[in-house]
Amino acid sequence: MQGISFTAIDFETANSFRASVCAVGLTKVRAGHVVAQRIWLMKPLPGYTEFDPTQVAVHGITAARVSHLPDWRSAYGPIMDFIGGDALVGHDVSFERSVFAKANEASGFPIPALEFHCTLELARQHLQLPRYSPSDVVAALDIPAYNHHESGDDARASALIAIELARRTGSSTLAELWPSSEKPVAKMPGYYSAGYTRKLADLPKANPLANPEGPFFGQTVVFSGDLAAMARVEAQDAAAAKGATIVNSVTKKVTLVVGAEIDGGTRFSAKVKRAHELAAAGQDIRVIGELDFMRLLGDE
Structure with missing residues (x-):
């Protein structure tokens, strides 16, 4: 597996905002073997410093633990030096990609032209599982158990998932392992920009293999505007991966908006107003904000 070389990555954030990065784990792979690992803890960037108790319960990182450490602006250079020119691999890597973009945006840095590959996508292609959380995939591949939501362990788990699936599929390069790989973010200037609206044919399909007990499974969802933590298309992808049907307009089939x-929450969009009208008329439809959406997204 000479061509199976990359850096696996995992971020943890202090709250639902992607710019609130407080930890990153990196695992370097060369020719199908783990050769190096690094973990950076950091305090969140100014303006994103609140530690949400829900997030702390997941990863165990507290404000006190990182208050004396530099933030992303200081860690970014050494992190990029460790990555070098590698492609980045992660489980549901859209999260890692958006953390890079949002943290750099908040720091005034340009978004690097990085290549991303997703082990969640890979597992869905090659395994038949009820769920595809990192723990489920690790168990299915007989990879040793690990400490989920510890950034170093999560990055190593993603690396080992990619290595094992490369071995099972006989892939000797990343292009063979991910034949339809994601393009670098710098080559998609409009796709994740604010206000971007997909055409109906381009909306993501609901994942039929998602957890049927999950909060989004079977829901028909409309997004009104871009969230602070991620662009609308990323939020659509995330909800569809959890089993939601994504649409652009509020109709009588929609169950969740x-x-x-808008303007700090002092006014509502036309879609939200329409949802309230339908709810008042007896439709089973509800409206939630970004914080509730991010919390629901974190549910298995």
Whole structure:
């Protein structure tokens, strides 16, 4: 597996905002073997410093633990040096990609032209499982158990998942392992920009293999505006991966509207207003904000 070389990555954030990065784990792979690992803890960037108790319960990182450490602006250079020119691999890597973008945006840094590959996508292609959380995939591949939501362990788990699936599929390069790989973010200038609206044919399909007990499974969801933590298309992808049907308009089939704040929450979009009208008329439809959406997204 000479061509199976990359860096696996995992971020943890202090709250639902992607710019609130507080930890990153990196695992370097060369020719199908783990050769190096690094973990950076950091305090969140100014303006994103609140530690949400829900997030702390997941990863165990507290404000006190990182208050004396540099933030992303200081860690970014050494992190990029460790990555070098590698492609980045992660489980549901859209999260890692958006953390890079949002943290750099908040720091005034350019978004690097990085290549991303997703082990969640890979597992869905090659395994038949009820669920595809990192723990489920690790167990299915007989990879040693690990400490989920510890950034170093999560990055190593993603690396080992990619290595094992490369071995099972006989892939000797990343292009063979991910034949339809994601393009670097710098080559998609409009796709994740604010206000971007997909055409109906381009909306993501509901994942039929998602957890049927999950909060989004079977829901028909409309997003109104871009969230602070991620662009609308990323939020659509995340909800569809959990089994939601994504649409662009509020109709009598819609069960959930995710509304971004407008003017600090002092007014509502036309979609949110329409949802309230339908709810008042007896339709089973509800409106939630970004914080509730991010919390629901974190549910298995």
